[in-house]
Each structure stands twice: as structure tokens, then as C-alpha cells.
Amino acid sequence: MLSQLSRSVRQYLIVTGNYWCFTLTDGALRMLVVLYFYGLGYGALDIALLFLFYEIFGVITNLLGGWLGARWGLNRTMNIGLGLQIIALAMLLVPTTWLTVFWVMCAQALSGIAKDLNKMSAKSAIKVLVPKNETGKLYQWVAILTGSKNALKGMGFFLGGLLLSLVGFQKAILIMAVALVFVWLFSLWQLGEDLGKSNSKPKFSEIFSKSREINILSAARMFLFGARDVWFVVALPVYLSSQFNWDHWTVGSFLAIWVIAYGIVQSLAPYITGKNSKTVPGAKVATFWALLLAMIPAIIALGLSYSDHPLSILLTGLIAFGAVFAINSSLHSYLIVQFASQDGVSMDVGFYYTANAMGRLIGTLLSGWIYQEYGLESCLWVSFGFLFVTSLISMALPNKNPKAANA
Template sequence: MKWFLKLDKSLRQYLLVTFNYWNFTITDGALRMLVVLYFYQLGYSPLNIALLFLFYEIFGVVTNLVGGWLGARIGLNRTMNIGLGMQVFALLLLTVPSEWLTIPWVMMAQAFSGIAKDLNKMSAKSSIKTLIPNNQQSKLYHWVAVLTGSKNALKGAGFFIGGLLSTLVGFQVALMIMAGVLAMVFVMSLLFLEGDLGKAKTKPKFSQMFSKSGPVNILSAARLFLFASRDVWFVVALPIYLASIFGWSHSVVGAFLASWVIAYGIVQGFAPKITAYFSKNGATENGTAPNGKSAMLWCSLLAVVTGILALAIHLEWQVQWIITIGLLIFGAIFAINSSLHSYLIISYAKQDGVSLDVGFYYMANAMGRLVGTVLSGWIYQAYGFAACLWIAFAFLLITSVISLKLPESSKV
């Protein structure tokens, strides 16, 4: 502990925020996998499983919008701690006897978890802007990529942990274990996280929740369709498809998706080096950073890959190989898109009250996840897995068109 206290204050706060975010992310990934697999085992249809996450995504939309305003008023440390506490509560709500786990009860618990997740994410992403000088865009891109990439790698670990715990100890005991670990993280955060992190110099009005920045609004619209394109086939359709069509066990499904998300997170962490290699607009050693054109080009590449996947699945050509290998290619390119977007919103956001712009942006992200999650269950149940991929392809084409309007410069 002495070595930690001797660190520079900004570095110490960054490490604390990252530690909180990492631990929260593991429980979030594990909870999602536990819920999908447990209720599929109970005989729930894909659409009903998707509806279990409906409040999770709806309240995520509201939380990002209100949470950005709240973070600017009371400080990002408090919004992060509120998120940690609410996730502990949400986990405990699901440890009740199995006969209590009706759809309304689970949806209520998922609502608390959705609020918690987006308070935590908004706080973590916004805090980086306050800890890194505004004139160090390359450094900002690097640390955003590290935080985002490590988060998704750990979310993948959470998928694996969720599938493993489901097999070893069962649904309720798994949730108790996760709640206990996160409660300890919550106490540590209360003790050590600084009280003035991210608080705006002037108290923003409630009406300022909606961004008045053109670049932020355009990027938010692009983010909505980008994440809808992923979740429309990944959240509900893919795990059920792997379990029902391929006959994979819960632990194998969890391990496969965990490996995918971990690899996805690793690619995100290396995004600055990858974009530097492939594009003159990428982050380089002289301190330049990617821009709106970079986001448009990488999204267009993702649309092409998704269209090929959709066509192959539609024609039922080497389905198992296409899904396993194609999923890795999709994940790598999507990871770069996500990392670029995560950097651009931090770069576009105002320095004072940064969480207002970041909260609005992640509200659009949550809206995209909501659309994707609901469609994932409905489209898969009604039309099959290939249809989910065709919808994803259409969403990516829309994202590419919207991205044409993003500024050429990352400094706006």
C-alpha cells in the first residue's frame, strides 16, 4: 500500500478508477452469461431471454443521459461509487430462491444492473479527460485504448467465469460470490477515490444534458448504429445458436465467447499502433491522432466483412468454420472501430463538465445496445441467424454514411 500512496496523484486516481472498472466489468460479463444460459436451460425462448435484458438497456439509456449531468455536479467519484453499490444490490436480488425468479423480478434486477454499469462506465471514461492534459492527444488516445481494451478483455473473462460458475456452483451461489468480491471493491473505492474528480466548475443545468456539440451528436448517432450492429447477432442469437445448433455445453459456449471478447479487448488496447500502421491518420510517434475519416474507413471495412459473413451463413456454406473464424475477424475490426470512437468522444468533449458530452454519447451507445438486444431475440426466433447478420450489415452501412459527417480534425 505504501508504494501506491507514493505515486503521483493523477496516476493513483487513474489506477483506482481502472481497478474499479475492471472488477465491475468482470461481474457484468459473468452476470450476462449466467442469465442467458440459466434461463435458456429453463426453457425460455430467445425472445423472452432478450426481454430479460430490456430494462438493463432502457435504464442504461436514461442513466447515461442523467449520469453525465450528475457526474458534472457531484463528481465522478460519487457516480462511480453509486454504480458499484447498485451492482452489488442487483446481484443480491438474483440470489433469491429460483421460484422467485420471474421475468418481472429478473427485469427489475437487470434494471439496477444497467444503471450501475453505465454510471461506472461513464465515470471511468470521463475521468481520463480530467487526468490527461488537453494538448496530449496521442497520449489520450493511448490511455483510452488501454482502458477500453482491458475492460473488454476482462468482460470476456467474465463470460468465461459466468459459464464456469454456472457449471461448478450454480446460478445463486455464483451471484453471491460475485456480490461479495464487488462489495470489497466498493469499500476500497469509498476510502481512496478523490472527491473532486470530474466536478464541473459551474453547476450545469438539467437542460444541459443534451449535447449542443455537432461533432458529439454525429459521433453519437454513428455509435448507436455501430453497437446495434454487434448486439443484433451477438447478445442473444449467437450463444443460443452455438448451444442449440452446434450442441455446445454451457461451459464451452462461455469459454468460446470469453476467448472472443478477450481477444477483442487485446486488439482494442493495440488500436493506436494498428491504426498508425494502416493509415496516415492513425496515432503516430509525433503525437498526431485519428480523426473522423479514420472512423468512416474502418467502419466501411467492418460492413464489407459482415456482408460476407451474412452471405456465407445465408448460403449455409461451411457454417461452423465461417462463424468461428469470421467472428474473430469481425471482432478485431469492430474492436478498432470501438477504440477509435472511444477516443474521439473524449477528444471532442468539453474539458469542463466532460461527463455531460460523454454521458450523452454513451446514452446513444446504450440505445444501440437496446435496439440490438431486442432485435437479436426477435429476429433470430422469427427468421434465423443469417437474418441477424443482414440487419447488422445494414446498420453498418448507416454508420459509415453518418461517419462521413465527422470532422477531419480530432480537435474541435
């Protein structure tokens, strides 16, 4: 059956499959680290610091990874990412006494490099595989890849909590490492050579984008993801555990369901934002959804401050935030692939995801520090501020709304 598909579709399926498997282990690893070290008595800021190198090296990797992808081909950068994730997991198989904060931070650094090489490669590959004039198909393929990735990330959260409860930290790591080895070997065998390789050899000095719309979109993306992670990455799971006595299994399962639903909404974003009217979005649509999202953390913060039912307020707000954030994220993911140049697409996408990683870094650090010093409500107000800035930046995007060919 697969042999009857076109080469571009087969390559898209392999890229997507790689991305899915990687994301599953990445989500599980994050949940394992957060819950395991919280169980050892680490505070919220200490846990945030465990991910410091993960986010810092994600920034660097996105900036350099796009350049490497344009020179070497996206197949190579994707396979390097898979290999580095295996090494990162193997580093956590050492005796428990070796699992110091610095050692885990180093393992997370490798994992951060791996994650962003893999993501940059997957997102860039779509631009190469979809014909230039099929903007509607491009939006759909980007939404499917992005949405399915986040659904798998949610399943990874679930898997991490489940494995930690059933087999413990190190056996869970071993299971994921062995599974990923098989995925890596298959990818080395099947993924096409020189996918996305630039016709020219881009210079290192060209890693920074010279495109106005990509610079604007990158700035909006940084604040968008900082707004999510400032309360979601560390503050939320610790708050659920400490305030409502949720155990590892409950926290992991809830966050898994949330992220899975978030991924499903991402996949449907083209239909929500203009697919049925044969259009793809521009600045007005991006600004509207950013403003709508900004209202949600503000409402949650007010509800936690004045309501007698904080858990109900938090869970309801999380559902609304997840749905609207998913649409914002999918819009941005489409726009960067649409704005990126066809030749050397990975350089534009890499620069954009550098901003994405910078937002995650800022959000992660603030999540631990603000929660520890001021509580979850303060994290939510910072999220509101970041999202308001996102909406202001989005107003400067091009407001072209081209007809979606072959939609």
C-alpha cells in the same frame, strides 16, 4: 511503489481497477442469465426481454448520469454504480421460485443503471486526469481502459459459464456480490473527492449535447453498437447451443476468448490507426474502418447460406468481426473524450453513451425477435445495414488530424 506515482496516475489506477472489477461481474452476470434461463427452456425473444430494462435504464442513466457527475463529482457516481450492482446481485439470491421474468428484469434494470454510471465515470475521469495538450497520451489511456475493460468482460463470460457449471446459479451470484462489496469499500476510501466536478452547476436542460461533432459521433455510435448486439447478444449464444449442441461451458469459454482478444486489439488501436505516425484519427479513418467492418457480417451471412461448413465460416467471421469492431470502438471512445469539453466532461460523455445504450437496446431486442422469426443470417444482414449507416454518418465528422503531443 504506488506512493511514488503521481496523484493523477494513482487515481487513474483506482478508476481503472473499479471499472475492471465491475466489468468482470457484469460480464459474468450476463452469461449466467442467458445460459441459465435458456437451460430452463426460455426462447431467444424471452431471453432478450430479460435485458429490456437493463438497456432502457442504461439509456436513461447515461443521459442523467453525466449531469449528476458534473454536479456531484465522478467519484460519487462511480461508487453509486458499484453499490447498485451489489444490490442487483443480491436481488438474484432469492429462492428460485421467485426468479420470475419480471423480477429478473428489475434486477437487470439496477444492473444497467450501475453499469452505465460506472462506465461514464471511468471514461470521463480520463479527460480530467490527462493534461489538456497531451492528445497522444489521452488516446493511449482511453484505449487501455476500453481494451482492458473488454478483456475483463470476456473473462466475465468465462467466469459466468464456469461458475454456472461448478456451483450453480445462486452460489455464483453470491460469490460475485461478496467480492464486489470489498471493491466498493476500497473505492469509498481511496477515490479522490470531487473528481470531474464542474466549476459551475450545470442546469438539467443542458443534458442534451449542443456540439455538432458529438451529435454526429453519438449517432454513429448508436448504429455501431446496434450492429454488434443484433447478432451477438442473444442470437449467437443460442445459435451455438441449438445448432452445434455446445454446452454452457463451451459457449461461455468461446465467447470469453473472443471478447478478451477483442479487448487486446482495442488496446492496440492507437498503434494501428496512426500512433506511429504521431497522429490521431479523424473522419476519414473512422469512415474507412466502419466500411471495412460492414463487409464482414455480409460475408458471414452469405457463407452460412451457401457453405457446407457453417461452423468454420461463423468462427472465422467472428474473429475478423471482433478485430475490426475493436478498432472502431476504440476510435469512437477516443474521439468522444477528445471532443468533450474539459469542464463538465461527464455531460458530453454521458450524452454520447446514451446513444451507445440506445444502440444496445435496439440491437438486443432485434437480436431475440429476428433470430426467433428469421434466423441468424437475417440478424447478420441487419448488422450489415446498421454498419453501412454508421459509415455514412462518420463521413460528417470533423476531419481534423491533430499532431499527438507527447505521443
